[in-house]
Amino acid sequence: MPRDTLTRDQIVQTAIELLDADGLEGLNMRSLGKRLDSAATAVYWHVKSKDNLVVLAGDQVWDEIELPDPAAVGWRAAATSMATDLYAMLTRHPWLVQALASHLFHGPAKARHDDHSLAVYETAGFAGAEADQAAATVFMFVLGNALGESATAALTRRLSRDGGDAEGVIRDTMARATEVAMRFPRLRARIEAAPVADYGAAPDNSFAFGLRAILDGLEARLAARRVGRDAR
Amino acid sequence: MPRDTLTRDQIVQTAIELLDADGLEGLNMRSLGKRLDSAATAVYWHVKSKDNLVVLAGDQVWDEIELPDPAAVGWRAAATSMATDLYAMLTRHPWLVQALASHLFHGPAKARHDDHSLAVYETAGFAGAEADQAAATVFMFVLGNALGESATAALTRRLSRDGGDAEGVIRDTMARATEVAMRFPRLRARIEAAPVADYGAAPDNSFAFGLRAILDGLEARLAARRVGRDAR
DNA sequence: GCCTTGACTTGAACATTGTGCAAGTAGCGA
């Protein structure tokens, strides 16, 4: 019987679980070791550093995104599906957004996603650099949305970790935020219109609204180009 | 002569300088203390914790953004100006993006910005929740773009801190990234078209392209609504 | 002019965490 030995995949998998549960600063080598039934430093045989591990984990999760066939469902449906899937993935793994802000990711799983994203916008009719820019536009929008999500996830994690008076802290945070907002006319109006504000998230349906608007804008650009070409 | 004593503003100001220079993980209480000519722990009299300090610093910088008058320059120019200014600000302070991913910000300076942003989109013709959603769309897009910027800033900082073979590491990183990308047809085509790729940033002009597309999309929505109303 | 009070400052600690290193151990081929 072979000694059961750690594998890199196993480590990355466990790291993802830990990251999902405790966030980026919740992951530490000692608890990772405990979860793997090994010494903390055993991990260093398989992985260069904690940063390296996070990058590995942060590539892995891109494989969770489905790649719809734009030829089958239409480019717009495909783009919407990919954006929505990506948003969901980033919401499942809020630590990834934090990691994206401090590390460069160039792993194969992300490359697979990026390549397909390009395919979708090329199917739509964008060529060369424009496909790139169109894809980047939607991508950046999704990233921004996920960033807000990541912050609230971090807050609730901090609260549940510090235990105790989570409700109180939230109420306090909201009260403080509301007090500041009330000094500005439009923010005040918004609060008075919807008094049950969440603590700082994006407005309802903002993601769907924004995505539609962006795709509309891209579609208009395509149409304009087509007209230009037809008139030639 | 009064003893010269620390002030909260002075601390926040110095923290911002340090954050700009060394990034979020480069800021530590001891070097902050040294820069302030005081003991590291003196700061704790004025500020609850490091997190708290970062939130304070992270609100301050929103005041750097100019607020154009949409009635004077037109809503679209105003929106473009605010988005561009915000992007520039986030690029000047890349740590803020990281902070945004892990903390909620509800300070007065950000509120001032948000309120004016709403004003711009209300001037454009969006009412109530729609103004909110339109503003959020552009905001999220800018945030996403800044996130990429933040990651490359963090990399170059890490490189210059670790000193030594920065060029080598960059070349190495790029080589590795390229090697992965070459396995995917569209990424490969992109690389072959523009062999002097930067290490993972957004495509050229992507920000301007995307912003235009988004504003086009929003404008179309306004026009559609206006037509609907006129037809009534 | 002294003294009390409260606003700050300091230095010494402690806990947590990433990581290097030398020594150990298990399995496998010879």
Add this chain to the structure above:
DNA sequence: TCGCTACTTGCACAATGTTCAAGTCAAGGC
């Protein structure tokens, strides 16, 4: 059985956030 390679372990150190008791300075009342 020997030894080699692939891993694992425990110890240790350095960096860093934070606490706390003790100090120090300035201003106001007497």
